[in-house]
Amino acid sequence: MILMLLFILPLIAVTDDFDRGAALQSCPSVEEEIVDLGRLAAGLKKSKAVGVFEKLRLKSAIDDLLARLRGYHDGTRQYSMLELQQQYDVLLIRIAANLQHKDTVLHGQLCNAWFMIWQDLEDPERFAERF
């Protein structure tokens, strides 16, 4: 049994690396971590890096993505989970592009929380708890 685990565990680690691609392997360390999308949205609202109209557009884009994920978890599947993951990544890239030169703290927090937030969104039970 232990021998089997020794063979399986490295395979799981390789799969995880493949999913992440080359990105986000060395995020800057941050004092306070963001743990969910709500905190990211709150940080974005306070940040001076993003203009008022872009904040409204990003808030609307976050709400749209949550509605699509809600539809997926409710069984009204307009998009596949892979498509929703790509939509999530592209939205976070858009947010990161706005932050990276102007709000390095929130950018670092976003980098560290990227995969953690996605895990909440893709899991039906965790999604139902949080949203």
Add this chain to the structure above:
Amino acid sequence: MKQLHLTARTALAIPFFGALLIACGQATEPPSHDEIMREDLGKIISVRESNCGSVLGYTVDDRMDFRVECESGEVYRIHVSPEGRVNVDPHESDN
């Protein structure tokens, strides 16, 4: 005469509100995955102040690594570095 004027106004209002209702109906139809991706990829390029116009097409080369074809004729690579930095560069294979 006055009644005729009101009728003309109503006659104008009916197609106007009809068109508005049709437009609202079209607006509620959810966008396709491609439309969502093209719009957001275009916005990322515009944040980096690069010339694009609308996005004609894209391919996913890896997670967080995209090749984007622009209306302007430019082809960009949008990718995220290990440090989380967003890079928008002219795509090497298209130069």
